[in-house]
Amino acid sequence: MHVEEQIKVIRQFNRDYTAEIGLLEKHVLNSEYTFSETRILLEVDRIDHCTAKNISEALNMDAGFVSRTINRLIKLNLVEKLKSEKDKRAFLLQTTESGKSVISELHKKANAQIMHLIENLSSEERTRVLHSIGELNTLILGKNSNAPEYITLRNELKPGDVGQLIKMHGELYSKECGYNVCFEGYVCKTFYEAIVHGNAKLDKYWIAEKEGVIIGSIAVIAKAHEACQLRWLLVSPEYRGIGLGIRLFDEAMAYATAGKFKSIFLETTKEQEKAIQLYEKAGFKQKSTYKIDDWGKSLTGLVMEKLF
Amino acid sequence: MHVEEQIKVIRQFNRDYTAEIGLLEKHVLNSEYTFSETRILLEVDRIDHCTAKNISEALNMDAGFVSRTINRLIKLNLVEKLKSEKDKRAFLLQTTESGKSVISELHKKANAQIMHLIENLSSEERTRVLHSIGELNTLILGKNSNAPEYITLRNELKPGDVGQLIKMHGELYSKECGYNVCFEGYVCKTFYEAIVHGNAKLDKYWIAEKEGVIIGSIAVIAKAHEACQLRWLLVSPEYRGIGLGIRLFDEAMAYATAGKFKSIFLETTKEQEKAIQLYEKAGFKQKSTYKIDDWGKSLTGLVMEKLF
DNA sequence: ACTGTTTAATTGACAATATCAACTATAATT
DNA sequence: AATTATAGTTGATATTGTCAATTAAACAGT
Numbered sequence: 102m103h104v105e106e107q108i109k110v111i112r113q114f115n116r117d118y119t120a121e122i123g124l125l126e127k128h129v130l131n132s133e134y135t136f137s138e139t140r141i142l143l144e145v146d147r148i149d150h151c152t153a154k155n156i157s158e159a160l161n162m163d164a165g166f167v168s169r170t171i172n173r174l175i176k177l178n179l180v181e182k183l184k185s186e187k188d189k190r191a192f193l194l195q196t197t198e199s200g201k202s203v204i205s206e207l208h209k210k211a212n213a214q215i216m217h218l219i220e221n222l223s224s225e226e227r228t229r230v231l232h233s234i235g236e237l238n239t240l241i242l243g244k245n246s247n248a249p250e251y252i253t254l255r256n257e258l259k260p261g262d263v264g265q266l267i268k269m270h271g272e273l274y275s276k277e278c279g280y281n282v283c284f285e286g287y288v289c290k291t292f293y294e295a296i297v298h299g300n301a302k303l304d305k306y307w308i309a310e311k312e313g314v315i316i317g318s319i320a321v322i323a324k325a326h327e328a329c330q331l332r333w334l335l336v337s338p339e340y341r342g343i344g345l346g347i348r349l350f351d352e353a354m355a356y357a358t359a360g361k362f363k364s365i366f367l368e369t370t371k372e373q374e375k376a377i378q379l380y381e382k383a384g385f386k387q388k389s390t391y392k393i394d395d396w397g398k399s400l401t402g403l404v405m406e407k408l409f
Numbered sequence: 410m411h412v413e414e415q416i417k418v419i420r421q422f423n424r425d426y427t428a429e430i431g432l433l434e435k436h437v438l439n440s441e442y443t444f445s446e447t448r449i450l451l452e453v454d455r456i457d458h459c460t461a462k463n464i465s466e467a468l469n470m471d472a473g474f475v476s477r478t479i480n481r482l483i484k485l486n487l488v489e490k491l492k493s494e495k496d497k498r499a500f501l502l503q504t505t506e507s508g509k510s511v512i513s514e515l516h517k518k519a520n521a522q523i524m525h526l527i528e529n530l531s532s533e534e535r536t537r538v539l540h541s542i543g544e545l546n547t548l549i550l551g552k553n554s555n556a557p558e559y560i561t562l563r564n565e566l567k568p569g570d571v572g573q574l575i576k577m578h579g580e581l582y583s584k585e586c587g588y589n590v591c592f593e594g595y596v597c598k599t600f601y602e603a604i605v606h607g608n609a610k611l612d613k614y615w616i617a618e619k620e621g622v623i624i625g626s627i628a629v630i631a632k633a634h635e636a637c638q639l640r641w642l643l644v645s646p647e648y649r650g651i652g653l654g655i656r657l658f659d660e661a662m663a664y665a666t667a668g669k670f671k672s673i674f675l676e677t678t679k680e681q682e683k684a685i686q687l688y689e690k691a692g693f694k695q696k697s698t699y700k701i702d703d704w705g706k707s708l709t710g711l712v713m714e715k716l717f
Numbered sequence: 718a719c720t721g722t723t724t725a726a727t728t729g730a731c732a733a734t735a736t737c738a739a740c741t742a743t744a745a746t747t
Numbered sequence: 748a749a750t751t752a753t754a755g756t757t758g759a760t761a762t763t764g765t766c767a768a769t770t771a772a773a774c775a776g777t
Contacts, residue, residue, distance in 0.1 A: 107539060108523045114542045115430045115523075117550050120469070122423045135733065154754060161428070163735060168756055170734095190743045190754045215416045215423075222548060230548050231415060233541035234422045240530060240538050242425050260583030261576040263593045268572025275568030285571045286604025289597040296594025297703070395605070443762065462725060471765060476727055478763095498725045498772045 125218070129211045132203075134177070137162070139207060141170050142196065145180055146204050151194045152185070179203060228313035235312050239339075252311050252345065254352065262308060263292050265315050269335055277338075278372060281397035291332065295322050303329070303361060307352050309336070309345055316340045319349040321357050321365070329357055331367040334376070346379075354383060357409075364408045371401040380405050433526070437519045440511075442485070445470070447515060449478050450504065453488050454512050459502045460493070487511060536621040543620050547647075560619050560653065562660065570616060571600050573623050577643055585646075586680060589705035599640065603630050611637070611669060615660050617644075617653055624648045627657040629665050629673070637665055639675040642684070654687075662691060665717075672716045679709040688713050 130139045144156050157167040171194065174180040179200035182192040196204060219227055238244040271285035295304060300323040309317035317336040321329050331353060336346045357365045367385070369376055370393065377387075385405040393400040438447045452464050465475040479502065482488040487508035490500040504512060527535055546552040579593035603612060608631040617625035625644040629637050639661055644654045665673045675693070677684055678701065685695075693713040701708040 104524070105520075107527070107535060108520050110539060110542060111523050111527070112519060114546060115433075117552070118545065119427050119430050121550055122427050124469075125423075137734065152754075153756095161432075163737085164755070165737085165757070166735065168754095172756090188744070188754075190741095192755080211420060212413075212416050215419050216412070218549060219415070219419070226548055227415060229544050231418060233544040233548075234418060236537050236541040237426065237545075238422060240534055240541075241526060242429055244425070258590050260588075260590065260593065261580035263590065263597065264572050264574070264576025264579050266572070267575055267597070268569040271572050272569035280568075282566050282568065282571065283605055285568065286601050289571060289575070289601035289604065293594050293597035293601055296597065297591055445763065460725075461727095471763090472726070473728070473766085474764065476725095480727090496725075496773070498770095500726080 125211075125214045129207060129214055132207070134179075134203075135170075137166070137170050138174060138177075141167065142174060142179055142200060143204060143207065145171075145174075145194045146196045146201070152191045153194065154191070156194075174200075231312050232314050252309055252316065252340070254349075255308050255310065256306060258296075258306055258308070262315065263296060266318050266333060266335070267292060269315070269318075269337065270333070273335065273338070279397055284396040287396070295320070295332070299323070305353075305356055307349055309340075309349060311340070317345050317349055319353045321353050321362075323362070324366075327361075327363040329362040329365050331357070331365055350379065350383070362409070364406060366404055366406040369403050369405065371403055377403070377405070383407070433519075433522045437515060437522055440515070442487075442511075445474070445478050446482060446485075449475065450482060450487055450508060451512060451515065453479075453482075453502045454504045454509070460499045461502065462499065464502075482508075539620050540622055543622075560617055560624065560648070562657075563616050563618065564614060566604075566614055566616070570623065571604060574626050574641060574643070575600060577623070577626075577645065578641070581643065581646070587705055592704040595704070603628070603640070607631070613661075613664055615657055617648075617657060619648070625653050625657055627661045629661050629670075631670070632674075635669075635671040637670040637673050639665070639673055658687065658691070670717070672714060674712055674714040677711050677713065679711055685711070685713070691715070 127136075130136050132139060134142070140160055141156055141162075144159055145151050148155050148159065153164065153167050153171055156162065156171075157164045160167075171180060171182075175182060178197055180194055181197050182194060185191045185193050219230065222230065267285060267288050270288045271282070274280040274284055303323035304320065306320040307318065308315055317340065319334045320332045322332055323329050334346065334349060334353075336349070354365075365385075366388070367380065369380075371377075371390070381387075385407045388404045388406045390404070391402040393402045438444050440447060442450070448468055449464055449470075452467055453459050456463050456467065461472065461475050461479055464470065464479075465472045468475075479488060479490075483490060486505055488502055489505050490502060493499045493501050527538065530538065575593060575596050578596045579590070582588040582592055611631035612628065614628040615626065616623055625648065627642045628640045630640055631637050642654065642657060642661075644657070662673075673693075674696070675688065677688075679685075679698070689695075693715045696712045696714045698712070699710040701710045
């Protein structure tokens with residue numbers, strides 16, 4: 102799609118979305134108070150130690166208009182002014198009890214509106230909505246919410262997970278290492294063997310998710326002679342540098358060393374210097390190497406092992 | 410995430426997004442004409458055989474206000490009224506030459522604004538933006554733009570495609586047929602064999618995409634004795650019923666019968682009655698069956714063949 | 718063809734919101 | 748202490764939103 106087309110699509114969306122949200126807002130704010138009165142009331146409640154300045158900035162409103170409207174709200178007994186100790190020019194604003202009850206009604210109404218918007222969506226579709234919102238938040242609004250607390254780990258594989266992990270491997274190693282589609286085919290083989298011929302009781306997978314989207318993975322797969330293999334350690338580029346890789350690695354190693362296995366090994370390539378450093382720091386030793394020639398460039402495969 | 414949290418996230422996004430777009434609009438419409446004048450002018454231009462009624466509906470404006478504003482635009486020589494032949498109460502509105510040039514400037518400004526918004530994004534990130542917008546368009550705004558003209562077919566496999574196709578197979582057959590993760594593992598094997606051990610010259614893949622997102626697939630894979638196998642026919646549920654499956658199938662069959670092969674076969678299960686009908690209509694005959702027991706339920710595999 | 722009912726557009730009156738500039742009291746800076 | 752900046756207020760005015768009444772044409776039913 103050309104840039105011109107992209108811009109057209111975005112502009113159309115902006116028109117439609119703001120129209121839709123505008124309608125919702127209109128309905129919600131359509132109370133016995135005026136539109137601006139309610140907006141300001143909500144803002145006074147939202148902001149702690151709120152001043153008139155805060156409001157005119159937050160809502161992009163003229164200071165004079167805000168001043169007048171606040172004084173109207175005070176007459177209506179929804180808001181009260183407290184003297185600010187720090188700055189005798191300014192007042193601290195807060196909602197009265199009666200204001201709070203008005204607000205609570207408004208929030209109920211607004212929540213009901215949004216609920217109505219998504220009530221016919223399946224939980225899977227709601228996840229898609231939230232993911233898309235997260236994408237636009239980061240990409241368009243420049244808001245990052247990669248806080249670790251939103252990232253969850255789970256152990257069961259859901260339908261589609263395997264494909265998603267293969268996809269991520271394919272895309273990532275193509276972009277960062279220049280591997281071709283043969284590599285992705287090879288990853289398919291590793292998953293096929295683990296899923297279809299693996300040991301359901303001993304094999305363990307960790308999927309790191311944010312808002313329902315996979316952003317990282319690792320697994321411990323049982324092998325002969327009480328050994329196990331560490332596989333598919335992966336963290337999406339956008340989520341690196343927040344300790345997610347270490348977290349996944351630690352989880353996997355904790356399980357591997359918990360008594361069920363006597364050793365662990367992994368396969369990587371000489372290229373992955375940073376990863377090799379991590380593995381060596383954790384006690385892995387380089388054991389053997391082999392040639393890889395069909396991933397688009399000549400590589401040296403590396404087997405690393407740690408005995409418990 | 411709880412529904413309450415989801416609603417909170419959505420409401421926050423709505424506030425932020427409308428604020429952002431509002432700012433853009435403000436900047437764009439900040440010309441020598443008033444906000445409403447420009448909005449109405451743009452609408453007159455956008456709508457063919459436009460009447461005042463159309464505008465007050467499209468922009469959700471009071472009919473009286475629209476009437477006054479249009480008459481002002483006429484005085485400014487940006488818009489002109491033509492008598493409507495059909496309805497002598499109404500007038501047809503259209504922009505004058507001078508109106509058109511004003512509009513063209515506005516569009517330039519608006520496009521530049523959006524360009525500015527996305528100029529620092531990589532093409533991959535822009536695709537993510539458009540995909541998210543598409544998602545919100547369907548899920549929130551209820552807009553379906555599944556018109557066939559937006560769907561493109563391509564033949565090369567890009568990094569991540571294989572994983573995405575496996576993911577789609579895993580999710581789809583889990584949802585629609587109740588297959589377990591073993592099925593997804595089996596799909597991995599089929600891709601592994603085709604990608605790593607396939608015949609790059611004879612094998613051919615078709616990927617159906619919409620806005621950069623895969624929505625369907627099919628492939629013809631060369632086999633021994635000048636036979637070939639039809640594989641991975643898949644159409645996302647949201648895009649069924651628009652002939653995409655047939656389109657993919659026809660493409661694949663056209664290639665298979667073009668001289669390079671003497672026969673084609675495919676594997677499916679007895680369960681897939683609709684698909685089997687399609688294949689039989691195209692001349693495939695049921696050839697043999699086999700048992701499948703590890704996909705979460707007992708199934709009868711079916712091989713179908715067509716000789717050319 | 719006549720009648721009552723809608724409908725597109727207009728107009729008047731007025732309310733709500735937006736914008737600007739002037740002004741007061743206080744804070745911050747030098 | 749003088750200057751400059753800031754929070755809030757007030758007045759004037761422009762723009763936008765809302766409602767009800769009016770006109771002329773269209774429409775539906777008899």
